[in-house]
Amino acid sequence: MAQQVRGVVARRKGEPVRIETVNVPDPGPGEAVVDVRTCGVCHTDLHYREGGINDEFPFLLGHEAAGVVESVGPDVAGVAPGDFVILNWRAVCGQCRACLRGRPWYCFDTHNAGQPMTLEDGTALSPALGIGAFADKTLVAAGQCTKVDPTVSPAAAGLLGCGVMAGLGAAINTGGVGRGDSVAVIGCGGVGAAAVVGARLAGAARIIAVDIDDAKLTTAQQLGATHTVNSRGTDPIEAVRELTGGFGADVVIDAVGIPETYRQAFYARDLAGTVVLVGVPTPDMTLELPLLDVFGRGGALKSSWYGDCLPSRDFPMLIDLYAQGRLDLDAFVTETIPLDGVEAAFARMESGRVLRSVVEL
Numbered sequence: 001m002a003q004q005v006r007g008v009v010a011r012r013k014g015e016p017v018r019i020e021t022v023n024v025p026d027p028g029p030g031e032a033v034v035d036v037r038t039c040g041v042c043h044t045d046l047h048y049r050e051g052g053i054n055d056e057f058p059f060l061l062g063h064e065a066a067g068v069v070e071s072v073g074p075d076v077a078g079v080a081p082g083d084f085v086i087l088n089w090r091a092v093c094g095q096c097r098a099c100l101r102g103r104p105w106y107c108f109d110t111h112n113a114g115q116p117m118t119l120e121d122g123t124a125l126s127p128a129l130g131i132g133a134f135a136d137k138t139l140v141a142a143g144q145c146t147k148v149d150p151t152v153s154p155a156a157a158g159l160l161g162c163g164v165m166a167g168l169g170a171a172i173n174t175g176g177v178g179r180g181d182s183v184a185v186i187g188c189g190g191v192g193a194a195a196v197v198g199a200r201l202a203g204a205a206r207i208i209a210v211d212i213d214d215a216k217l218t219t220a221q222q223l224g225a226t227h228t229v230n231s232r233g234t235d236p237i238e239a240v241r242e243l244t245g246g247f248g249a250d251v252v253i254d255a256v257g258i259p260e261t262y263r264q265a266f267y268a269r270d271l272a273g274t275v276v277l278v279g280v281p282t283p284d285m286t287l288e289l290p291l292l293d294v295f296g297r298g299g300a301l302k303s304s305w306y307g308d309c310l311p312s313r314d315f316p317m318l319i320d321l322y323a324q325g326r327l328d329l330d331a332f333v334t335e336t337i338p339l340d341g342v343e344a345a346f347a348r349m350e351s352g353r354v355l356r357s358v359v360e361l
């Protein structure tokens with residue numbers, strides 16, 4: 001039986017989000033309905049509301065979630081009702097060109113199945129990143145459910161579903177940070193702070209956190225940054241070079257994603273170093289760089305989609321590290337909020353006081 005639940009919907013560009021009644025169809029072939037337990041508020045949800053991702057309003061927001069599988073459709077083998085899962089926006093399909101070439105972290109064959117979730121009047125909803133988890137229940141592709149140890153805190157575990165995985169993976173998978181490397185992270189919100197943690201896990205010797213907000217820098221330091229730079233008053237390119245013997249960092253991660261920070265990342269890295277862009281730019285942004293510098297500075301300019309993660313490989317492994325006390329996911333949960341607190345959480349996100357607000361359902 002199709003169900004009616006509460007969900008946080010963005011109807012029009014820039015308009016405050018509202019709780020609406022959402023129709024959740026029964027799962028079709030290859031699908032699952034998940035009883036959502038927690039969902040973090042990620043900057044990408046705000047990008048959706050601002051029309052920065054696409055114009056397919058109305059959106060059912062929320063995509064950083066943990067929950068319990070309620071029911072599955074036909075032809076579902078990997079998960080069963082009662083399983084505790086983290087939702088992912090990379091349901092590796094095994095069939096597309098990327099998968100067949102052995103690069104499943106580039107698989108973008110997301111859920112495009114039968115019945116959509118709708119508003120009460122039947123208007124189809126676009127679930128953020130194919131998930132839509134600011135809702136009591138959501139309908140996803142079964143491959144978007146990754147089963148993990150059910151004894152851990154759902155609020156912390158769910159963060160691996162997006163921002164924390166994106167940041168950890170930007171450092172570990174995309175940036176290939178290695179033992180002894182120097183790393184700079186520009187922008188230390190949820191994603192950047194996770195990149196700091198990833199750099200530390202990977203054995204970086206020097207981790208320089210850059211932000212325009214001192215509170216974020218303090219948190220970054222608690223999470224493993226060895227140095228901090230407030231780029232409001234200090235040129236971050238000069239500062240990173242000074243802290244790396246005049247060379248620049250081996251890997252610079254831009255977790256803001258605007259032309260100014262990308263340019264800083266480009267010039268704050270050592271010759272032949274790596275820039276990783278994990279912050280998401282908006283469609284109006286352009287970048288101008290001397291082509292001779294692109295050539296002359298060598299190295300790699302990479303983008304990181306979801307930290308180049310493989311949910312089936314990375315989520316259980318990271319939850320294991322969390323359970324052992326070697327990865328502090330709790331540090332990312334600044335506050336837990338009710339479902340009607342998302343709009344206020346967007347405002348707090350912009351004020352810079354919060355690493356992650358997590359909706360508990």
Ligand SMILES: NC(=O)c1ccc[n+]([C@@H]2O[C@H](COP(=O)([O-])OP(=O)(O)OC[C@H]3O[C@@H](n4cnc5c(N)ncnc54)[C@H](O)[C@@H]3O)[C@@H](O)[C@H]2O)c1
Pocket residue numbers: 042043044047162163166186187188189190191192210211212213216231255256257260261277278279280281304305306307349350352354355
């Ligand atoms: N690539 C991916 O797969 C992926 C996944 C999740 C999120 N994201 C993107 O990552 C970005 C960060 O997300 P978040 O949730 O951490 O956001 P956030 O709002 O929590 O953090 C942004 C941080 O950047 C800082 N900042 C802003 N302008 C700055 C500047 N000019 N210089 C230095 N620091 C600055 C802020 O003070 C804040 O600490 C967003 O663009 C988001 O859409 C990307």
Ligand SMILES: [Zn+2]
Pocket residue numbers: 092093094095096097098099100104107108109
């Ligand atoms: Zn694929």
Ligand SMILES: [Zn+2]
Pocket residue numbers: 042043044045063064162163
């Ligand atoms: Zn996100």
